[in-house]
Amino acid sequence: SYVAVYLLPNFARTLIFSLFAVLFSRSKDNLPWLVFFFLFFSAPASLFYSSDNWFIFLTPTVGVPFSFIIALCFVIKGIKRRKAIRYRFSLERNLFIFMILLLFVVGYVQGGISFRNLFLIGKDFPNLALILFLPVLIDLKKESLRLKKLLYVFTIVLFFIQLYEVLFGTSFFSHGSILISNEDESLQRNITGSYFVLFTLIIALSDLLARKTKRHSLELVAIVSSILILMNSGTRGWMLATGLIVFGFMFTGNKLKVSIIGLFGVIFVSVMLFFGSSKYVNNLVGSFERLSTVVQIAQGDKAAGGPRLTERGPRVMRMFKQSPILGFGISDVTVEYYDGHVANQSIMLISGIFGIVVLYLILGSIFFKVLIFSFSLDNANVVKFRLMGMLIGFLGLVVIHNTSQQMFSYFDRADKIMLLAFWFLFT
Secondary structure (H helix, E strand, O other): OHHHHHHOOHHHHHHHHHHHHHHHHHOOOHHHHHHHHHHHHOOHHHOOOHHHHEEEEOOOOOEEEHHHHHHHHHHHHHHHOHHHOOOOOHHHHHHHHHHHHHHHHHHHHOOOOOHHHHHHHHOOHHHHHHHHHHHHHOOHHHHHHHHHHHHHHHHHHHHHHHHHHHHHOOOOOOOOOOEEOOOOOOOEEOOOOHHHHHHHHHHHHHHHHHOOOOOOHHHHHHHHHHHHHHHHOOOHHHHHHHHHHHHHHHHHOOHHHHHHHHHHHHHHHHHHHHOOOHHHHHHHHHHHHHHOHHHHHHOOOHHHHOHHHHHHHHHHHHHHOOOOOOOOOOOHHHHHHOOOOOHHHHHHHHHHHHHHHHHHHHHHHHHHHHHHHHHOOOOOOHHHHHHHHHHHHHHHHHHHHHHOOOOOOOOOOHHHHHHHHHHHHHO
16 A cells, blocks of 8 residues: 555556455455555554545546545445344434435535535545444454454554654654644654554453453553553544543453553553653653643633634634524535534534434434443443443543544544444444
8 A cells, every 4th residue: 555655656556446445345354454444544654644545536636535445345245245234223324314315405405516515525425334334244253353453463563653753753654744733843743543543442441351361461552552642642632532531441440450551551651761762751741731731721711722712613603603403514615614623513514403413312322222231231241341341432532523523423534434333343
């Protein structure tokens, strides 16, 4: 993929990615492909982000993303296994599909949408197939351990790449990027594979706290790696979500195992200090200093939240007020004003008050169905802890959605959809 995107002409990229799609469609071993797609869509080491994940260029500035053809492959493979599909959330699914159809109608009534903008939005809709069909493409009874090991190992690799970038102040890949959050460059916001890493944290903690065996070294390394990756991103919403997830597991799981996680982290930081790598520790301190501005935001200082609170949110809301009940649907207005960094405002822009209420009813219904079922299980049942772990992870996604980046909507990018698809797979 690296060679195809960064070292070869664009037509070679199209050929190689098309070959990937064909091989995946014909493969009977879905698991490594699905992990690869999840990693690829999550922009590991800042690679394959934005136009770098297009498999074909239509113009120099418009292309079809790799996720589009992969979603179509999901449909083909999913239909072949339709007898294996068990719709545990059929009501929620049907209501969601109804809302999508309504958004097209509302958009048409509110002024229509140009072909170009329809394409820009429409290329993301097939991603919903990832949620519908991924849970039937993997047999967790046979593949659970293999899948988790792949998640853990790749996350550990991403950690070492990020560690290199922090220590040496340069990108591991010449085509990657390091985001600097302040002018004096005291904090490097190394964002790498965030969605992939976050799910690894959720599933590794769930696995660690639910297992009765004493052998859990790989989970521990993956947990510490994922926490440090997310903390070094310097992204406040993700840091808050990470903290919520870790503390949530502390109150629901085995306290001894939680202590072991903390010990692992302390040992790592101590080793870094011993070898004189104060730069890494200082970068972590800089991330927490950036997180501290959350207190200022809570006290009413909107400037501390950056343009999200002072510019982006108000811009979307000014347009939303012109159609508050049903929003603007799939329309040119949506394309112009939709902003994923102000999630709830943008959802109201596209679907109005009615749409955001329906979306949260769907999410709440799914959450409480799983919660009620987990309460019905005996405390000795390992499934109870696993389900509670997935619910804690879900709450982490809610935190990110309300503070940093849209995680739930009526259409979205493949990286977020893959995270939700894997959540449904394990849940």
